[in-house]
Amino acid sequence: MNIGLIGSGGREHALCQKIFESKFSKKIICFPGNAGTSQIAKNIKIDILDFKEILKQIKFHNIELVIIGPEEPLVKGLVDFLRKNKVKVFGPSKYASKLEGSKAFMKNFCKLNKIPTANYQVCQDKKQVKSFIKKNNLPLVVKADGLAAGKGVTICSTENQILKISEEIFKGKFKSSKKVVLEEFITGEEASYFVIVDKKNFKFFGTAQDHKRVREKDKGKNTGGMGAYSPAPVVNKKLEKKILNKIVKPTLSYLKKIKNPYTGFLYVGLMIKKNEPYLIEFNVRMGDPECQVILPRLKTDFVKIIKNTINNKLKNTKIEWNKKKCMTIVMCSKGYPGKYLKNRLIKNLDKLKLKKIDFLFHAGTKSNNNKIYSNGGRVLNFTSIGDNFLTIRKRILKLMKKLSWKSGFYRKDIGWKIIKKNENN
Secondary structure (H helix, E strand, C coil): CEEEEEECCHHHHHHHHHHHHCCCCCEEEEEECCCCHHHCCEECCCCCCCHHHHHHHHHHCCCCEEEECCHHHHHCCHHHHHHHCCCCEECCCCCCCHHHHCHHHHHHHHHHCCCCECCEEEECCHHHHHHHHHHCCCCEEEEECCCCCCCCEEEECCHHHHHHHHHHHHCCCCCCCCCEEEEECCCCEEEEEEEEECCCCEEEEEEEEECCEEECCCEEEECCCCEEEECCCCCCHHHHHHHHHHHHHHHHHHHHHCCCCCCEEEEEEEEEECCEEEEEEEECCCCCCCHHHHHHHECCCHHHHHHHHHCCCHHHCCCCECCCEEEEEEEEECCCCCCCCCCCECCCHHHCCCCCCEEEEECCEEEECCEEEECCCEEEEEEEEECCHHHHHHHHHHHHHHHCCCCEECCCCCCHHHHHHHHHC
């Protein structure tokens, strides 16, 4: 079958690779894709928020199934639009996507369904911000209500910092919303838990741990993600039971009850404190870079899983996983997550000797006259599979060093906490 894939990041290249490996896949069309996807699919330059143009291209290329990678088209209602036009599409509806599209909606949803999460307040002015500061201990977490490409969350340790960042959001720093969500700061261990959902059932779809901070030892500004590993050992059977009973099941059953059933990937962003899960955020799609460490471990035909989900036949679908571990390290453009270098030539990619256990997922790249250039803040994802995280990391760093891209930088300590823990046991 002809399959359409929306998006252009590392997540989409990882999805594209799995679609390419499927026995159901005939032709893949990426909207707009990147230099990596162009090697296994046809890229079409398009604005992914121009729904009418997307529909036109779907019809022109006889696309029978559409998979949506990023959050923005989901939050803006692409799934509803395509379904209305009789296109088979994988992803949540516009209403269900509010779980990610609005932090205020998500926090109120948690309150309504007694889902464990940090104490919070939705603020629309300085007065409300000051009132929350008075009642809570510092540090506090300041969040932009709407989508902010992974850059809308700041942990603030002073009152002045909270007021300054809140003010920036009120003034429209992020176009998606002028509301602020203030939260108490919960310490613990982060983990991401994924499920795939049809209208009747859901199935486990991996765990991972992301590294959001730009600098080593988790210092510096928040980013879209500097690297990840899978599985996340913190999620044991006992904890998984709590995640399902306290967070996943109440969420899905409430949406079903109000006749807005969830479908697609649901990413549960967690903080684990004293073996109790607290919901930090919902994402209504696969994470990036979590997707790049979960999909290489998937043994079952990916398109078969997606087809069965769309047809509400997930219950009888067996999803099998490789027992090995996987890690990815993100190569970024110098300056990211601030103002970064653009359009820089990336040489030596063809000189990298990748084994079967290695994957190089493109993110912010484009090709021009058979040469590859940077085209974003996060540029390449070096990914590998192995028996232990330390060995995998050494292997990835060796490959990154070999590339020797002068316009890029990366964290050399991805997985540092888990590696340190394993060394001490």
